[in-house]
Amino acid sequence: MTDTFAKDVLAxxxxxxxxxxxxxxxxxxxxxxxxxxxxxxxxxxxxxxFEILSMQSRQIxxxxxxxxxxxxxxxxxxxxFKTFKLLENLVNQKIDFxxxxxxxxxxxxxxxxxxxxxxxPDLNIKPQVGDYFEILKVNRESIYPSLLLFLGSxxxxxxxxxxxxxxxxxxDNMKDGxxxxxxxxxxxxxxxxxxxxxxxxGITKRFNLNLLLRINRELDADFKVDxxxxxxxxxxxxxxxxxxxxxxxxxxxxxxxxxxTIDFGYHELIWTELSKKYSLQDIKLLAEETKFxxxxxxxxxKHFFTDSLxxx
Ligand code: AVJ
Numbered sequence: 001m002t003d004t005f006a007k008d009v010l011a012x013x014x015x016x017x018x019x020x021x022x023x024x025x026x027x028x029x030x031x032x033x034x035x036x037x038x039x040x041x042x043x044x045x046x047x048x049x050f051e052i053l054s055m056q057s058r059q060i061x062x063x064x065x066x067x068x069x070x071x072x073x074x075x076x077x078x079x080x081f082k083t084f085k086l087l088e089n090l091v092n093q094k095i096d097f098x099x100x101x102x103x104x105x106x107x108x109x110x111x112x113x114x115x116x117x118x119x120x121p122d123l124n125i126k127p128q129v130g131d132y133f134e135i136l137k138v139n140r141e142s143i144y145p146s147l148l149l150f151l152g153s154x155x156x157x158x159x160x161x162x163x164x165x166x167x168x169x170x171x172d173n174m175k176d177g178x179x180x181x182x183x184x185x186x187x188x189x190x191x192x193x194x195x196x197x198x199x200x201x202g203i204t205k206r207f208n209l210n211l212l213l214r215i216n217r218e219l220d221a222d223f224k225v226d227x228x229x230x231x232x233x234x235x236x237x238x239x240x241x242x243x244x245x246x247x248x249x250x251x252x253x254x255x256x257x258x259x260x261t262i263d264f265g266y267h268e269l270i271w272t273e274l275s276k277k278y279s280l281q282d283i284k285l286l287a288e289e290t291k292f293x294x295x296x297x298x299x300x301x302k303h304f305f306t307d308s309l310x311x312x
Contacts, residue, residue: 006219006257013255013262013270020211022157022243022273027214028107031078033207040203042195045153046082048305049183054085056298061090063296063309064179066145069096073139074149075132077101078108082151084119091120098144102128102135136173148174151183151307156276163276167290174312180292182308187277192304193234197241197275205230208245208272220256227251231269239277245270283308 005024012019026034038046053060064070072090074083083101090097099116103109106129113127128135139146148170155163170180197204208230212223232243247264254261278286280297283306287294292310299306 009215009219009255010258010260014260017271018269019271024214025207025211026105028105030207030210030214031105031108033203033210034078036203037207040199040201042199044192044196044304045185048300048302049151049307050082050085051300052298052305052307053082057086057089060086060181060298060307060309061093061095064147066147069098070144071139071142071146072097072099072149073136073146074099074101074151076150076152076154077103077112078105083149084116087116087120087123091122098124098126100126100128100135102130102132104130133169133173136170139173139178140175142175146174146178148178148180150180153183153185153275153305155182156185157274159274163286164290167286167292171291171312176312178312179295180310180312182310184278184283184306184308185275186304186306187236187239187279188304190234190236193241193277197232197234197243204232204243208243211272212245215255219258222254239279239282241275241277242271243273243275245272280306
């Protein structure tokens with residue numbers, strides 16, 4: 001893990017336009033800051049998806065048309081607890097299923113498991129820490145139908161070609177009739193989106209700066225986080241929120257483990273994240289392109305977010 005991290009950091013910081021991947025935000029500390037983001041009222045995504053999963057879980061379960069038992073495999077479960085309402089509904093209906101949450105953060109997985117065991121003692125849960133695809137491969141051999149959950153608009157972090165690649169990979173690891181419930185943030189008033197990412201509390205800024213602290217710790221670097229600012233911008237023409245770190249002065253940063261000194265210009269940017277927003281038409285096209293049937297969109301009452309149900 002540290003090796004690909006080192007390689008990616010080197011490639012990103014020596015590129016002409018510097019970049020770092022948002023997938024590295026989520027060390028244990030970053031996962032905690034992300035919890036804070038999800039608790040901000042401005043970050044409407046969490047509330048919207050929570051509403052969908054609490055108010056419409058019965059409809060979602062019906063739309064699966066699964067025979068029992070079945071599997072629910074959640075990719076990037078975090079300790080966000082957003083799936084609770086869906087799971088609770090299933091357990092209360094005495095439906096026979098196994099819940100397999102997957103996440104790269106051991107700490108997040110431990111918290112989630114502990115909470116779920118307390119609140120839903122009858123839940124059959126088999127948490128997995130690690131890489132999605134190793135675990136997903138096993139799904140093809142399961143004799144039971146599976147519902148994959150890819151919630152929280154995590155797909156929005158991928159540029160279009162990468163998103164297509166990822167969804168095709170999901171598809172390859174699914175059996176005919178398996179379903180994917182994918183959370184996607186919808187295009188909406190740009191002001192609403194702006195406020196969710198360029199938050200006035202500075203939590204999203206801390207979330208981004210944490211990546212520099214991670215590089216300091218894991219690659220023995222000497223980033224001074226006070227010498228970097230955070231900026232992000234939503235472009236309603238293409239639905240993209242792009243986030244950046246901004247070097248506040250001309251500076252050199254030494255990364256010992258990479259044997260490398262990186263030069264930053266005054267106001268030079270490091271692109272850190274893409275958070276893409278979709279129209280319902282964008283979603284239809286993406287499903288078609290990745291060989292899924294789009295069965296249903298479950299929207300929140302404000303039409304801010306959809307949990308879109310796709311079938312292989
Ligand atoms: C967890 C990837 C969906 O892009 O909205 C929140 C992460 N970044 N605030 C997103 C995030 C800044 C989030 N995802």
